[in-house]
Amino acid sequence: MITWLNHIAIAVPDLDAAATQYRSLGAEVSVPQNLPEHGVTVVFVTLPNTKIELLYPLGANSPISMFLQRNPAGGVHHVCFEVNDIGEVPARLSDIGARVLGDGSAKIGAHGKPVLFAHPKDFQGVLVEFEQT
Ligand code: CO
Numbered sequence: 526m527i528t529w530l531n532h533i534a535i536a537v538p539d540l541d542a543a544a545t546q547y548r549s550l551g552a553e554v555s556v557p558q559n560l561p562e563h564g565v566t567v568v569f570v571t572l573p574n575t576k577i578e579l580l581y582p583l584g585a586n587s588p589i590s591m592f593l594q595r596n597p598a599g600g601v602h603h604v605c606f607e608v609n610d611i612g613e614v615p616a617r618l619s620d621i622g623a624r625v626l627g628d629g630s631a632k633i634g635a636h637g638k639p640v641l642f643a644h645p646k647d648f649q650g651v652l653v654e655f656e657q658t
Contacts, residue, residue, distance in 0.1 A: 526617050527606040531656050532576040536592045536602040540581040543599070544568045547577070557581075563635050564588055578635075603642070603652035611639045611657040623647035631657070 537543040540557055547570045548554040555569040564587035570577035580602055582589040592602055608614060611631045618625055624644040634640030639657040 526608055526610075526613065527655070528609065528658065529607045530575050531605040531607045531654075532578050533604050534578040534580050534602045534654075535599060536580045536589050536596065537599045538581075538593055538597060540566060540568060540579060543579045544570075547579075552577075559583055560635055565635070567635065601651070603654050605640075605654035605656050607658045608655045609658060611641060611655060614641050614655050618643055618647075 535543075544554050544557070553571040555571070557566050557568050559566050561583060564582065564584050566581045566583045568579040568581075570579065580589050582593065589602065593599070614631075615625050615629050624647055626642040626644055629641075631639035631641050634654070634656055636656065641655045643653040643655070645652045
């Protein structure tokens with residue numbers, strides 16, 4: 526079901542500092558992009574084989590705010606795997622006893638493609654995103 530690692534998302538307390546750090550290591554680093562519908566400002570770090578997304582809270586109800594309160598220095602927020610068929614994800618997760626977050630239907634994610642998230646308590650403490658390729 527899962528194919529490529531699409532990205533690792535890291536919540537950061539200082540977006541400029543984090544972007545500068547990756548840029549100074551030679552990575553291709555985007556300018557910050559506001560994604561109000563997702564409550565984040567994101568900087569994309571593009572590597573030859575995957576991406577890192579640096580996430581910073583945007584707006585009052587950002588899903589990143591609580592995470593940064595618990596992890597003030599920042600931390601890995603989620604990992605995202607590509608899947609060929611997002612429609613089969615809920616049943617496959619159910620088969621292994623893993624819960625889907627939300628109402629179980631795919632939503633349009635930060636890259637304009639359908640995504641689902643699995644409960645971190647069912648994935649070794651890691652929030653896992655599945656993205657339709
Ligand atoms: Co993501």
